[in-house]
Amino acid sequence: MIVLPHPATRRPFGDVPHDARPYAVRMRDGIRLATDVYVPKQGQRWPVLLSRLPYDKAGDECFMPLIARWFTERGYAVVVQDVRGKIRSDGDTEPFRHEITDGYDTVDWISRQPWCAGPVGMFGDSYFGWTQWAAASSGHPALAALAPRVISADFRDLTHRQGIFAMEVCSLWAFETWIDEALYDYDGQLDWSIRPLCDVVPTALGGRPRPAFLDDAAKDRLGTIAQIPVRGDLPALHLGGWWDMTRRGQINTWRQSAAARRAPQHLVMDATDHGWTPVRDQGEPFVDPMADEATMVSFLDTYLAPMAPFFDATLRERSWPDAAPVRWRIAHGPWEQSADWPPPRSRPAEWFLVGDSRGGALHTVADDAERPARWLHDPHNPVPGLAHAYHPLIKPSDESATAQRDDVLVFQTEPLREPMDLAGPADVTLWLGATGSSTYIMARLIDVAPDGTGMRILDGAASAAPPWPAAVTVDLGSTGYRLRPGHQLRLELSSSEFPRYPIHPGTDADPWYQWDVRPTEQHVILGGQRAARLRCFVAPGGGTAA
Amino acid sequence: MKGFRPEPARSAAPDKTPTSKRVYEQLRRAILHGEFQPGTSLGETQIGTMLGVSRTPVREAFAELLNQGILEEGARRQVVIANPTDGLLAEVVMMRDALEPVFASQAALSMDVSDVDQLRLIMIRARRAIRARDVNAYLDCDDDFHLHIPHAVGHHLAEDALRRLRGLTRLATREISWEDETLDRIAAEHEAIIEALADNDPQGAAAAMAAHLASSTPY
The missing domain is CATH 1.20.120.530 (GntR ligand-binding domain-like)
Known part of the structure; x- marks a missing residue:
């Protein structure tokens, strides 16, 4: 492949459709934000749904015009707004900083419009889920319900994993979304062979314009502007997916909201990724919702349907008889309901990592003898991250491709005779050593099919520092996943996953701004008192539970 | 496929703009943005290849741009970018x-x-x-x-x-x-x-x- 020096291409904005009325809504500091209003064909006043996003309210990436029509047909007025500094809105291009006050001022403007019946709800994914938490924290009395999807109130859950920078996600996001000249959005590829890593995105942009946000995220300097305190005072529908990288934070946000006991909090977890793609059986083709109009119509029904009874209940005082605290989908299985997460019937199960430097097995009993499993971490030859940073389910990677590497330790169960349902969180606890003064450890939980292909179920990353060996728990987050008979559960350990995370340099150099590297020898303790172990929550009666 | 966007986004509602109108808009924009040297003569085949369309919509777009005075007929009946007096x-x-x-x-x-x-x-x-x-x-x-x-x-x-x-x-x-x-x-x-x-x-x-x-x- 020829790598172009400036591979960024400009992405055109969508035209505001004819059924939208555009406004330039004035914020308290005089900055005006581009805002489209869609109203139903019948009536004069309606409950209002608002979404505030950085991805073009009129474009086809988030298809807000289609979403607006779906809701107007159901009796809601819909307001969609480009956030400050993005697309058609004025102001500096800078995420997070103004979303609380801009959310308040926009809800305030809506509540003064003649077509507003009173209560305002908000909806949207990812950053436009986060803008809901920001608006909620502003305390505007007209804001009555939230439906944040694939996001937590603390944006650091997206930018970091146990302190390690989520480099690929943040780099792509900055490149495509937060460019300081603010005239265009960009598409294109990043060249991850560039060093130091901080130069990857600026190089793709040809040096000018520059990405905002990225250096602050890399150095974990976003601070409290990206973290919204959870109060739980508004009814909320927390919509997530088991393959969404923010799910761990989102479940935390739901738990904190529910613990406040101030308003109903519903958690809905589907077997989807950060987009909306569902997990599929092997060989089942990917269906692009945008392939044609009929596919899009049926996709919108699936995507938006969970919100309809929630908004009808919170904004129109209609009854919602089958409301449940937690609705969740077991991947390769049915939808279930439970009173809590993890479901009360789930129980923790433990597997010990048994073997040596070539890997080994996952056993329910540990070896008595303690022995190290060793590998070399070479910063010049990192373990490639196979899963897509945002959309791992569109073209799921075969995770067995890296299992043969000497620097990837693989432990797996025997083929299962009965189905096994993972239902709850999972983590890996281990004692880790390295010849450097700090190191990283990445863990991946994989479903190995009878044909040997591997499907990633969960993953995590953590850092460790002396005294060696150091105890580390790698949090893998939660899932609902059915392992079918004949399949094996596999755990992979490595010291890198690139470019998903920065490469640990093996030295004390800054992995973002510098490239001063040296290989290090790593080890993890197997067996004995400090035996490495995997813990998962398992629901009994996999495949037969009601 | 490594971007935030899963695929180059395509609209669920197909673009219903007639090809000749689209070619006209694109060509007008390219001319007014100075993407052709002054005095350049434009060929139907060349423009069609550039925009990925057949010669028919290009001919129709040329006719409209001639009518608007943005293109004019050159000395040997070729189509050139106009130079208003x-x-x-x-x-x-x-x-x-x-x-x-x-x-x-x-x-x-x-x-x-x-x-x-x-x-x-x-x-x-x-x-x-x-x-x-x-x-x-x-x-x-x-x-x-x-x-x-x-x-x-x-x-x-x-x-x-x-x-x-x-x-x-x-x-x-x-x-x-x-x-x-x-x-x-x-x-x-x-x-x-x-x-x-x-x-x-x-x-x-x-x-x-x-x-x-x-x-x-x-x-």
Whole structure:
């Protein structure tokens, strides 16, 4: 492949459709934000749904015009707004900083419009889920319900994993979304062979314009502007997916909201990724919702349907008889309901990592003898991250491709005779050593099919520092996943996953701004008192539970 | 496939614009953005290949651009980018001076908040384009601004006439290197017109437009 020096291409904005009325809504500091209003064909006043996003309210990436029509047909007025500094809105291009006050001022403007019946709800994914938490924290009395999807109130859950920078996600996001000249959005590829890593995105942009946000995220300097305190005072529908990288934070946000006991909090977890793609059986083709109009119509029904009874209940005082605290989908299985997460019937199960430097097995009993499993971490030859940073389910990677590497330790169960349902969180606890003064450890939980292909179920990353060996728990987050008979559960350990995370340099150099590297020898303790172990929550009666 | 966006986004609603109209829009834009050298002759096959279409829609687009005076027939009947005479440009200025203050005063009578806000949104982008020194992006905003005034109140004949006149000025001014101060001054004049329209003040809007045309000839 020829790598172009400036591979960024400009992405055109969508035209505001004819059924939208555009406004330039004035914020308290005089900055005006581009805002489209869609109203139903019948009536004069309606409950209002608002979404505030950085991805073009009129474009086809988030298809807000289609979403607006779906809701107007159901009796809601819909307001969609480009956030400050993005697309058609004025102001500096800078995420997070103004979303609380801009959310308040926009809800305030809506509540003064003649077509507003009173209560305002908000909806949207990812950053436009986060803008809901920001608006909620502003305390505007007209804001009555939230439906944040694939996001937590603390944006650091997206930018970091146990302190390690989520480099690929943040780099792509900055490149495509937060460019300081603010005239265009960009598409294109990043060249991850560039060093130091901080130069990857600026190089793709040809040096000018520059990405905002990225250096602050890399150095974990976003601070409290990206973290919204959870109060739980508004009814909320927390919509997530088991393959969404923010799910761990989102479940935390739901738990904190529910613990406040101030308003109903519903958690809905589907077997989807950060987009909306569902997990599929092997060989089942990917269906692009945008392939044609009929596919899009049926996709919108699936995507938006969970919100309809929630908004009808919170904004129109209609009854919602089958409301449940937690609705969740077991991947390769049915939808279930439970009173809590993890479901009360789930129980923790433990597997010990048994073997040596070539890997080994996952056993329910540990070896008595303690022995190290060793590998070399070479910063010049990192373990490639196979899963897509945002959309791992569109073209799921075969995770067995890296299992043969000497620097990837693989432990797996025997083929299962009965189905096994993972239902709850999972983590890996281990004692880790390295010849450097700090190191990283990445863990991946994989479903190995009878044909040997591997499907990633969960993953995590953590850092460790002396005294060696150091105890580390790698949090893998939660899932609902059915392992079918004949399949094996596999755990992979490595010291890198690139470019998903920065490469640990093996030295004390800054992995973002510098490239001063040296290989290090790593080890993890197997067996004995400090035996490495995997813990998962398992629901009994996999495949037969009601 | 490693981007935030899963695939190059395609619209669920297919683009229903006829090919010839799309080719016309693309070609007009490329010419006015100075993407062809002055005096370039354009061939149907060459343009068709460039835009990935057959010769028929290109021929139809050429006919429309010839009609608008953006293209003209060269000495050996080939199609070249037009070079408007000073006399023609003076006529364009005369017509705009005569028409646009009237369009503005008529629009001021019936523009609502959203109509005026659309002008504000155009100027947000225009100000950004000045800062980024992106003159074509700025001049596109300038076109959008002037055309939106008759468009917003349903004066489509006025809008069409103005588009044709502005096409000729833009063609003649492709080579101008604009000073930031000039563009800032033009933007401030636009903002004065917006305020008069927002106040539903026909005299004020006509006066602001006339003052703008007098100060900013040919913009």
